[in-house]
Amino acid sequence: MPQLRQNPITKDWVIIATERARRPHEFAKKAEDRPTLPSYSERCPFCPGNEQMTPPETMRLERDGQWQIRVVPNKFSALSREGEIDRQAKGLQRTANGIGYHEVVVETPDHGRNLALLSEDDVERVVQSYKARYIEIAKDPRVLHVTIFKNHGKDAGTSLEHPHSQIIATPVIPPNVRGRMEEALRFYDENGYCLFCQVMQEEMEDGTRIVHQTPHFVCLVPYASLSPFAAWVFPRRHMASFSEIQPEEMRDLAGALRVVLGKLYYGLGDPDYNFIIRTSPCENRYSRHYHWYLSLIPRLTKVAGFELGSGMYINVTLPEANAEFLRGVALPEAAATQESR
């Protein structure tokens, strides 16, 4: 019998269709479909030596006199940094000019180096750059929300293979954030404590969907996971805004990310994925009812008409089985411990 499960954070229902269950290895990417990337590509705008191919840097982190991280405005920016917010209404039409930020975080100078395989030091720098840029961008009063995300692989929507993440700051609060904020406030009103802290608490007591734990983070497969091997990474400490993350927590998040991405890499053959840092709107930095977290979404299945139409998803795997599988994926020694090249 299939099951309906509700995501407590969005109240969305998902269909867990066990009749269609597929085994984990059926999702693994075949070796022949995995491109071997060179460590340098002449025409790549993110490779060392090609710095003039991007707009000027907004940030740089160095190591041994060489850049390790570059943050640059997106050359094909979806939003414009220049200008004032100008809203227009005409009948039902609501329009604003597209003010905002769209930046790219080049995660490593090495064209072929997968984020999952970077050293903990290097992933920590990526997290540090997210925070630094968030804080800088959020100072702009035109910005209401900052989305930090990564597209890995073609099915995840990336066109450039050099490892990078993106930051988009918008002058409106995106619908997925607004919806979560509303549900979280409703819960807080009714119970007097944070919904997300409670989700984490219940998941740790249950244990069946936990993938990995660190001193500051809990990685788990959601009870009502929309798609195979999706995971949430929650900070244990209540924080509404990602910008509140502290140095020790950044280091720890880097470690947690490396483990979870490493488990996808080694267990499922480097699948395409997206991750998103779901942080509060800028003005709700100290919210008691919202709690930031990272959503990791492997792109192993296609979104079809039912999902687009209804907003409901059909997950052909069992979240508990996903978690068990991921727990069981062993990482090579070098990946499991801190690596300093």
Add this chain to the structure above:
Amino acid sequence: MPQLRQNPITKDWVIIATERARRPHEFAKKAEDRPTLPSYSERCPFCPGNEQMTPPETMRLERDGQWQIRVVPNKFSALSREGEIDRQAKGLQRTANGIGYHEVVVETPDHGRNLALLSEDDVERVVQSYKARYIEIAKDPRVLHVTIFKNHGKDAGTSLEHPHSQIIATPVIPPNVRGRMEEALRFYDENGYCLFCQVMQEEMEDGTRIVHQTPHFVCLVPYASLSPFAAWVFPRRHMASFSEIQPEEMRDLAGALRVVLGKLYYGLGDPDYNFIIRTSPCENRYSRHYHWYLSLIPRLTKVAGFELGSGMYINVTLPEANAEFLRGVALPEAAATQESR
């Protein structure tokens, strides 16, 4: 300067990123990527002669003593018809057993015959089968909502190439329906008339996004369209539920669908697409504030981390340019008029 536009039905903002604008022909599928399908495939469960490969029919429409439409339960049904609704709550977890319907509408006996190229008579039968099955399924008191949709092509999530649509009836109201119902009620409360009727009215006065009009339907590109060449098909008459469609309107919808799908087929080289009939929940059949419509979504771009994370979309084309292009696509004589094979 990019633009932000708000969808009046969902209140979701979309980024119209004109800087990245691509020309219509850049979206067209290349001839070599378009498979030529045989009119019969031995192993296809939807081809004539293979009827025993599907579960028993729930409906059949014939022509000249042969079936023209078959509706069958999905062999890998996401939901189960048997059993009682059994809801469980444990802490934050909400679970129900997966009761519902999941049926397949085989649109034609011809394996290789694209829906866009069927005769008007044949498309009318498809629409008739949707209505007949909706009415039958909605009699079941366990069903709260019925989603009717089509996945055309691999990027739209289909695994079987024989032309077919699907019907999924759920014991919960899907989030995308709930959200639209809430916004529509809010609008009605404030104004005393239907939001959707007003959208149509304003679009017809403006005219720049209209693609095609028939006596009973208006086809247009939404002002805040999420993706290139997406279109809405609205019934002119106020109806909350698709099940209220009358025979003359079904005939007319078949004609409208053939034109719009034909314009995609001839103008963009048969792109993959989904369409969804966005109808009211069953119990809101006569709602004054909701209005059913059909959403047509060509799958020409990938959904990436920003979209998954924020719920906001970046549309790299201008809706007015989409509409102008589609208006200009000429259909061959045979497709433009009624065709009786």
